Amino acid sequence: MSDKVRVYEIADEAGASSNEVISKAKDLGYDLKSPQSAVSYEAAEEIANYIMTGSSPKLKVKTTTKAKKAAPKKEKKVEEEKIEENEVVTSVKSSAPKKETKKEEIAKTTPTEEEKQTVNTQPEDKSNRIIPKRRGLKIVKKKKPSFEDEDVIEELNISKDSEDAASKKKMKSLSEILGGSAEEEKTVTSEAQPSAANQASAKSKIKKEKKKVLPKAHTHGTKIEFDDVKDFSDSDDSLLGEEVVLLDMDVTDESKIFEDQKAPTSTIKQSRSSKPAAFGNRPQGLTRKKRKKRIKKEVEIAEITEVIIPEDIRVYEFAEACGKSPAEVITVLFGLGMMVTKNDFLKQDELEILGEEFGIEVTVKDALEDVNYVEDYHEEEIDESNFVNRPPVVTIMGHVDHGKTSLLDKIRSSKVAAAEAGGITQHIAAYTIKQNGQKITFVDTPGHAAFSAMRARGASVTDIIIIVVAADDGVKQQTEEVISHAKAANCPIIVAVNKMDKESANLDMVKAQMAERGMTPIDWGGDVEFIPLSAKTGDGIDDLLENILLQSEILELKADPNAKAKATVVEASLEKGRGPVATVIVQNGTLKIGDNIVCDTTYGRVKAITNDLGQQVKELGLSETGRILGLNEVPASGTVMVAQETEKEARDIATTRAEHARAKELSKSTKVSLEEMSGLIAEGKIKQLPVIIKTDVVGSLEAIKGSLEKIANEEVKVKIVHAAVGGITESDLILASASEGCIILGFNVRPTGSVKNKAKADGITINTYSIIYDLIDDIKDALSGMMSAIIREENTGQAEVRDTFVVPRVGTVAGCLVTDGKVIRGGHARIIRDGVVTYTGKISSLKRFKDDVKEVSNGYECGIMFDKFNDIKVGDFIETFIQIEEKVHIDD
Numbered sequence: 104m105s106d107k108v109r110v111y112e113i114a115d116e117a118g119a120s121s122n123e124v125i126s127k128a129k130d131l132g133y134d135l136k137s138p139q140s141a142v143s144y145e146a147a148e149e150i151a152n153y154i155m156t157g158s159s160p161k162l163k164v165k166t167t168t169k170a171k172k173a174a175p176k177k178e179k180k181v182e183e184e185k186i187e188e189n190e191v192v193t194s195v196k197s198s199a200p201k202k203e204t205k206k207e208e209i210a211k212t213t214p215t216e217e218e219k220q221t222v223n224t225q226p227e228d229k230s231n232r233i234i235p236k237r238r239g240l241k242i243v244k245k246k247k248p249s250f251e252d253e254d255v256i257e258e259l260n261i262s263k264d265s266e267d268a269a270s271k272k273k274m275k276s277l278s279e280i281l282g283g284s285a286e287e288e289k290t291v292t293s294e295a296q297p298s299a300a301n302q303a304s305a306k307s308k309i310k311k312e313k314k315k316v317l318p319k320a321h322t323h324g325t326k327i328e329f330d331d332v333k334d335f336s337d338s339d340d341s342l343l344g345e346e347v348v349l350l351d352m353d354v355t356d357e358s359k360i361f362e363d364q365k366a367p368t369s370t371i372k373q374s375r376s377s378k379p380a381a382f383g384n385r386p387q388g389l390t391r392k393k394r395k396k397r398i399k400k401e402v403e404i405a406e407i408t409e410v411i412i413p414e415d416i417r418v419y420e421f422a423e424a425c426g427k428s429p430a431e432v433i434t435v436l437f438g439l440g441m442m443v444t445k446n447d448f449l450k451q452d453e454l455e456i457l458g459e460e461f462g463i464e465v466t467v468k469d470a471l472e473d474v475n476y477v478e479d480y481h482e483e484e485i486d487e488s489n490f491v492n493r494p495p496v497v498t499i500m501g502h503v504d505h506g507k508t509s510l511l512d513k514i515r516s517s518k519v520a521a522a523e524a525g526g527i528t529q530h531i532a533a534y535t536i537k538q539n540g541q542k543i544t545f546v547d548t549p550g551h552a553a554f555s556a557m558r559a560r561g562a563s564v565t566d567i568i569i570i571v572v573a574a575d576d577g578v579k580q581q582t583e584e585v586i587s588h589a590k591a592a593n594c595p596i597i598v599a600v601n602k603m604d605k606e607s608a609n610l611d612m613v614k615a616q617m618a619e620r621g622m623t624p625i626d627w628g629g630d631v632e633f634i635p636l637s638a639k640t641g642d643g644i645d646d647l648l649e650n651i652l653l654q655s656e657i658l659e660l661k662a663d664p665n666a667k668a669k670a671t672v673v674e675a676s677l678e679k680g681r682g683p684v685a686t687v688i689v690q691n692g693t694l695k696i697g698d699n700i701v702c703d704t705t706y707g708r709v710k711a712i713t714n715d716l717g718q719q720v721k722e723l724g725l726s727e728t729g730r731i732l733g734l735n736e737v738p739a740s741g742t743v744m745v746a747q748e749t750e751k752e753a754r755d756i757a758t759t760r761a762e763h764a765r766a767k768e769l770s771k772s773t774k775v776s777l778e779e780m781s782g783l784i785a786e787g788k789i790k791q792l793p794v795i796i797k798t799d800v801v802g803s804l805e806a807i808k809g810s811l812e813k814i815a816n817e818e819v820k821v822k823i824v825h826a827a828v829g830g831i832t833e834s835d836l837i838l839a840s841a842s843e844g845c846i847i848l849g850f851n852v853r854p855t856g857s858v859k860n861k862a863k864a865d866g867i868t869i870n871t872y873s874i875i876y877d878l879i880d881d882i883k884d885a886l887s888g889m890m891s892a893i894i895r896e897e898n899t900g901q902a903e904v905r906d907t908f909v910v911p912r913v914g915t916v917a918g919c920l921v922t923d924g925k926v927i928r929g930g931h932a933r934i935i936r937d938g939v940v941t942y943t944g945k946i947s948s949l950k951r952f953k954d955d956v957k958e959v960s961n962g963y964e965c966g967i968m969f970d971k972f973n974d975i976k977v978g979d980f981i982e983t984f985i986q987i988e989e990k991v992h993i994d995d
């Protein structure tokens with residue numbers, strides 16, 4: 104360890120050049136030759152201070168103290184240095200480079216009031232004249248007591264004022280003065296204790312003096328003074344027991360000081376990397392760690408340029424995949440008016456937006472890929488060598504009352520032998536007939552909307568579409584809709600012009616109207632077959648069937664009867680004692696009893712099959728229809744049923760799909776748009792009518808659900824608590840009672856005796872219907888009742904205040920003349936002053952002369968008093984009005 108400070112170090116500390124230091128040192132009487140020349144610590148301090156402040160107490164006192172100068176007692180190791188008389192030789196540590204701003208700060212800093220005071224309160228100690236206070240240098244490390252040091256200290260004391268001479272005898276080593284513990288050192292530094300009787304030696308005073316005059320301009324300098332002693336002791340090169348010269352500089356620089364003690368040549372960088380913890384430099388360590396983390400994260404973000412995600416992905420899952428936080432994802436969507444929570448599923452458009460926003464290429468992978476049993480079926484089962492012709496599947500659509508049902512019934516009754524048709528009067532969703540030995544399957548869809556809904560689910564069960572148009576009525580609104588749906592289905596269309604038996608029948612009119620809509624008859628040069636017929640008489644029906652077979656030939660409908668079965672559900676219901684029953688049309692293969700089947704979210708084993716004639720059969724062939732028993736739940740119409748190798752396979756697919764569907768449904772119910780949200784907020788809360796819907800068949804359930812959802816407006820809406828196929832059960836009642844004001848709507852289902860009684864006892868309303876429109880109308884009425892009535896104001900008349908009279912203990916009476924309409928009592932009234940409404944309240948008294956009256960007509964005078972209001976002035980107008988409540992009804 105060096106006891107000297109070199110010129111370049113002083114230069115560094117003082118922010119000057121080495122030459123400047125040499126020249127300034129010369130002024131002070133130090134003869135320094137090169138930047139490598141060294142001086143004692145005290146001298147260094149003096150020089151630095153002189154450079155920074157431009158003055159030196161030494162220069163001022165030089166003449167007075169000259170006589171007292173003691174000759175240097177001992178030369179130190181460095182020969183070239185000429186130690187000045189009153190220098191204390193201490194170990195001086197190298198100074199770290201200062202920043203420019205810091206230098207300026209130091210240069211500008213003047214001693215604080217406290218410092219000045221401290222100096223003044225030590226009049227007996229003139230050490231500050233000898234050892235000028237030096238900004239930026241603090242002695243915080245104790246030097247090990249040594250003989251050499253004692254000598255030096257003694258020398259110092261000798262050289263000091265004669266006033267100190269008395270205390271000279273008491274002087275001990277520097278370490279003794281400062282005490283052995285860091286705690287004592289701390290006390291010395293933090294608070295001057297000049298009166299410390301026990302150790303009030305001159306040496307301690309000198310030491311204290313030095314401490315006191317230290318500038319406190321920099322918090323860094325003070326912060327680490329002794330709090331860090333513990334850390335030092337923990338470090339390898341514990342500095343306890345040694346004298347430390349701590350430069351007043353920032354934390355980084357401190358580390359250098361101590362590092363330099365160990366390895367004087369090491370750089371700041373080295374010291375940081377080699378021993379950051381030795382100086383308790385935790386903040387630095389943390390910063391670096393943080394920085395490291397950030398860099399790591401940035402790298403990760405930079406790496407994610409594309410993600411492959413499942414189709415149904417929740418916000419937090421997407422965020423995770425993209426290396427973002429859910430909040431970031433939510434914020435982006437929120438900014439675009441989409442309100443999502445972190446558990447919501449993201450829609451396709453939302454994913455696109457997010458991908459663009461984050462600069463990530465988002466590839467959507469089908470989440471149901473592994474359980475896409477329909478696709479798997481098509482990939483595996485196609486074996487064209489087994490293909491045979493299959494019967495066509497025909498759907499009949501048309502405007503209401505144009506004879507759709509009549510036609511279906513007529514075809515069925517005329518083509519199915521009465522003996523065979525056990526339950527022919529029974530409604531059946533699909534049936535197969537034979538025409539000239541060839542089979543044709545007809546499907547009865549609840550309407551064209553249901554037909555499209557089925558298609559939307561991927562069920563393209565229909566091969567040919569028949570549009571029924573009544574010859575006497577022509578093309579109607581629903582006919583037009585049917586044309587659109589039929590065209591969208593991209594199937595051949597045959598127009599059945601019905602009711603040709605009627606006198607008013609006009610085939611050409613129908614043809615013309617249809618041609619106008621792009622359905623040009625073949626005999627008119629188009630490509631659409633028009634078959635005139637009568638569902639009543641049966642005329643033309645054979646023509647229609649022949650035509651269907653012709654079309655079917657053109658279509659070359661083929662399938663493999665030996666393949667695993669694939670069928671489409673056209674109708675499904677829950678039947679008492681039988682469980683879920685699904686009416687299906689076989690599209691490929693043969694569906695047999697015992698087949699393990701999966702049907703979207705439902706699965707099971709075929710227990711029994713009933714054909715369209717109500718007969719028990721063992722299997723259903725190509726394009727045949729029948730009712731299947733054995734599914735665990737009621738499937739939705741339009742879903743595809745596929746036979747699987749094992750029951751487990753079927754179950755696994757169905758349960759996975761069911762879980763997925765449930766999660767998606769949940770997500771949907773929690774998702775609201777921003778507009779909806781703000782609407783809800785503005786309104787306080789939307790009024791809801793909770794309902795439970797129970798129907799006989801899936802088709803009507805969907806139709807009712809769809810209709811009810813549509814009749815919502817900004818104030819009221821239907822909340823479907825539960826909707827299912829099947830009778831009204833006790834569990835429905837429990838569900839209804841859990842939701843306030845919930846009503847149960849039954850369509851073609853009725854509660855049994857016990858359920859009815861329980862509902863009555865529990866006060867739960869059960870409404871049953873057999874006509875959908877009645878149900879919808881009832882709900883509309885119920886919702887209308889929930890809507891707030893509109894309050895309309897109707898002015899009755901105005902009166903001008905001509906005079907006012909103050910009646911003690913009663914109030915102000917306005918003497919008025921009715922100028923318009925009639926002024927009434929009991930309604931509301933407003934006072935209009937200079938055209939502005941100043942008060943609205945109630946009239947407490949209306950008098951004509953002395954009589955109380957109910958109303959006063961135009962042109963008459965009257966006295967008006969307001970209820971608890973007296974600020975009426977001449978010239979005011981009093982207007983009376985009534986409020987009329989008007990009920991609101993939901994429009995169709």
Ligand SMILES: Nc1nc2c(ncn2[C@@H]2O[C@H](COP(=O)(O)OP(=O)(O)OP(=O)(O)O)[C@@H](O)[C@H]2O)c(=O)[nH]1
Pocket residue numbers: 501502503504505506507508509510601602603604605636637638639640
């Ligand atoms: N004269 C005559 N009447 C017919 C014919 N076809 C149907 N009708 C009558 O027209 C009315 C409506 O027949 P539906 O078969 O119920 O008509 P739809 O299109 O099925 O009606 P929705 O089921 O309500 O859509 C019934 O009164 C039938 O008797 C026909 O060819 N000639």
